[in-house]
Amino acid sequence: MSVPRPAAVIVLAAGEGTRMKSQTPKVLHEVCGRALLDHMLDAARDLGPERLIVVIGHARERVGGHLAETSPDALAVVQREQRGTGHAVRTVLDEVGAIDGTVLVTYGDVPLLRAETLSALLARHAADRNAVTVLTAEVPDPTGYGRIVRDPAGAVLAIVEEKDASDEQRAIKEMNSGIYAFDGALLADAVKRVSTDNAQGEEYLTDVLSILREDGHRVGAHTAADFAEVEGVNDRVQLAQARQVLNRRILERHMRAGVTVVDPASTWIDVDVEIGPDVVVHPGTQLHGRTVIESGAEVGPATTLTSTRVGAGAVVRNAVCDSAEVGPGASVGPYAYLRPGTVLGRGSKAGTFVEMKNTQVGERSKVPHLSYAGDATIGDDVNIGAAVVFVNYDGVNKHRSTVRDGAFVGCDSMIVAPVTVGDGAYTAAGSVIDGDVPPGAIGVARARQRNIEGWVLRRRAGTKSAAAAQRALAEQEAADQHQQGSTT
Numbered sequence: 001m002s003v004p005r006p007a008a009v010i011v012l013a014a015g016e017g018t019r020m021k022s023q024t025p026k027v028l029h030e031v032c033g034r035a036l037l038d039h040m041l042d043a044a045r046d047l048g049p050e051r052l053i054v055v056i057g058h059a060r061e062r063v064g065g066h067l068a069e070t071s072p073d074a075l076a077v078v079q080r081e082q083r084g085t086g087h088a089v090r091t092v093l094d095e096v097g098a099i100d101g102t103v104l105v106t107y108g109d110v111p112l113l114r115a116e117t118l119s120a121l122l123a124r125h126a127a128d129r130n131a132v133t134v135l136t137a138e139v140p141d142p143t144g145y146g147r148i149v150r151d152p153a154g155a156v157l158a159i160v161e162e163k164d165a166s167d168e169q170r171a172i173k174e175m176n177s178g179i180y181a182f183d184g185a186l187l188a189d190a191v192k193r194v195s196t197d198n199a200q201g202e203e204y205l206t207d208v209l210s211i212l213r214e215d216g217h218r219v220g221a222h223t224a225a226d227f228a229e230v231e232g233v234n235d236r237v238q239l240a241q242a243r244q245v246l247n248r249r250i251l252e253r254h255m256r257a258g259v260t261v262v263d264p265a266s267t268w269i270d271v272d273v274e275i276g277p278d279v280v281v282h283p284g285t286q287l288h289g290r291t292v293i294e295s296g297a298e299v300g301p302a303t304t305l306t307s308t309r310v311g312a313g314a315v316v317r318n319a320v321c322d323s324a325e326v327g328p329g330a331s332v333g334p335y336a337y338l339r340p341g342t343v344l345g346r347g348s349k350a351g352t353f354v355e356m357k358n359t360q361v362g363e364r365s366k367v368p369h370l371s372y373a374g375d376a377t378i379g380d381d382v383n384i385g386a387a388v389v390f391v392n393y394d395g396v397n398k399h400r401s402t403v404r405d406g407a408f409v410g411c412d413s414m415i416v417a418p419v420t421v422g423d424g425a426y427t428a429a430g431s432v433i434d435g436d437v438p439p440g441a442i443g444v445a446r447a448r449q450r451n452i453e454g455w456v457l458r459r460r461a462g463t464k465s466a467a468a469a470q471r472a473l474a475e476q477e478a479a480d481q482h483q484q485g486s487t488t
Contacts, residue, residue: 003123007051007101007184009044012088013037013108014057014079019235025059027108028066029239032246033270033288036233037063039111039246041071046115047104047122053096054108055079055088084202085178086194089187098188102126105205106179109232111242113179117224124222125181131217132187132209134159135179137227144234145175146206148221156219159206163199174223176206177230186212246271262300276312294328308338311346324356327363345380359390362405375400375417385411385429392417404439 017026027037034042037054044052052071056063057079064076079091089105102122106113117135125133134156136148146159147169159176160169190211194203213219224230233239250271251264258277261267266283274292275281282300289307293299296313308321311328318334324342326332331349341358344350348361351368359373362380367373371384375392377400378384388409392398399417403409407421410429421427422439430446437443456469 003047003119004102004126006047006049006104006122006181008099009047009049009052009104009106010089010092011037011040011044011052011054011074011106011108012085012178013063014055014060014082014088015109016058016082017109017234020239021236025063026233027063029233031111031233031239031243032250032268033272034111035066035070036111036242037066037108038070039271040106040108040113041074043113043115043118044104044106045073047118049104050101051075051096051099053077053092055092057082057088084196084200085205086191086203086207089205090191090194090203093188093191099184101184103182103184103187104180105182107232109234110177110179110230111233112229112231112245114229117229118179121179121181121222124220128220129218130181130220131183131212131215133181133220133222134209135177135181135224135230136174136221137177137224137230138173139175139227139231140173142170142173142175146178147172148174148176150174156209156221157213158210161198161200161204161206175227175230177224178205178232179230180205180209182208183217186215186217190215267300282317303333374398376415377402379403379405379407379423381406382409383407384409385413387412388415389413390415390417 013027015026020026020029028035031039052074054067054074055077060078067074067076077092077095079088102125104118121133121135144162146161147165148156149158149160149169151157162170187208190208193211194207196203198204209219228245233242247268250269251261251267254275255261259275260280262281263283267281267285269287270289272290273287276293276295278296279293280298284302285300286304291305291308293310294312297310298315299310302318303316304320306322308323309325310316311326311330313328314326314330316326316332319332319336321338323340324338326344327346327348329347330344332338335353336350337355338350339357342356343360345361345363347364349366349368350356353370354367355372357374359376361378362382364380365378365382367384370386371388373390375398376390382403390401391414401415401417401419403421404423406424408426409421410427410431412430413427414432416432416434419433419436421437424440425437426442427433427437428442428444431443432445433443456465460466
């Protein structure tokens with residue numbers, strides 16, 4: 001049967017999350033490139049709800065600001081006092097009014113929950129014509145969770161929080177996920193009747209189930225296939241566990257789509273990363289943000305890419321790239337660092353111990369080793385020698401230099417911006433270029449060499465250098481004498 005579109009999804013995200021021991025609100029901690037809250041909102045959106053509502057409270061300025069930036073389709077409702085889950089839902093209904101249709105209530109700290117599981121919950125709710133359907137799971141250790149209490153026929157009688165449970169109830173393995181599908185009209189009435197007669201003095205949303213049952217309505221349950229989906233994140237240990245599970249899912253999705261991941265155990269990929277078929281990802285690779293890797297490329301080992309595009313057939317090894325673009329067939333590394341704004345053209349190269357920032361490199365151009373290119377435009381078929389530095393900062397402002405097509409920049413040249421090295425021009429090794437070099441010319445800007453004879457023996461007497469020089473001079477003198485003797 002088709003799954004009905006929910007009238008609303010309410011995401012509870014008002015809690016403080018004290019066990020995280022963090023200045024960051026719990027729901028804003030990231031897992032695989034998204035905040036915990038964003039994972040839940042994305043799953044909720046897949047259901048096509050008419051309304052998407054988030055209850056915020058603790059650190060509401062930060063959480064509300066995050067929602068405004070990343071989820072403008074979500075309505076933020078402030079729970080000014082955190083007085084329980086029932087109170088949170090009542091706060092929503094007091095603000096927006098009763099909601100006709102199915103209302104799904106979930107949490108902002110369950111990043112592993114799939115839209116498919118929520119859809120199955122909604123389908124069960126509609127098929128059984130329940131007033132409320134709770135999502136449950138069988139867990140090896142239900143400590144900390146509310147327990148599902150059923151009658152002999154299997155119907156849900158109640159949900160008992162652990163602090164209020166008897167020893168017999170604590171032994172129950174079926175736990176309450178805290179996620180429910182409600183009839184909206186019945187929810188609006190029942191939530192007003194929730195009491196605070198419990199160990200915490202709070203309004204529990206779980207009490208709505210007992211109220212609806214006492215009113216003669218059906219209370220049902222749907223059991224999730226994987227209990228890991230409904231486990232919330234309450235501390236850093238659970239945060240790491242959630243990251244591991246989600247990372248395995250992401251890796252499996254890419255591998256089934258034709259990506260070779262050599263060592264999944266050492267590979268971490270964010271959820272928004274896109275990878276084409278026949279890409280090879282080597283061990284120790286991390287792909288973050290909105291990185292895109294096109295078909296046939298090879299990435300790693302020991303490579304970290306953040307919001308970087310790697311073109312088809314390119315190779316990136318032992319490198320760190322942030323907001324950069326590597327063209328098709330280009331080569332990066334080993335031990336290269338591409339900073340934001342760097343664009344490598346087709347077939348170009350950024351080699352060993354090369355750093356680039358805000359630099360465009362043309363097709364087939366090479367920066368092979370030991371160089372820094374900042375704020376530069378490098379044309380096609382250019383060769384940049386070893387130890388070249390584009391000197392782009394004068395202590396106040398950044399300046400840009402240009403090396404045009406077919407130019408050759410000699411080793412250990414300093415390109416002092418702003419200058420232009422013309423088409424086909426050269427710079428001599430060791431030059432400090434602070435003026436333009438015309439097309440086809442060679443720029444030479446270095447002092448002539450001057451040798452000061454005997455300096456080491458006078459100024460470094462007693463050193464190994466002086467001893468070596470003394471031996472060499474003696475050998476040279478002996479050779480000269482021998483040469484003179486043989487000619488007389």
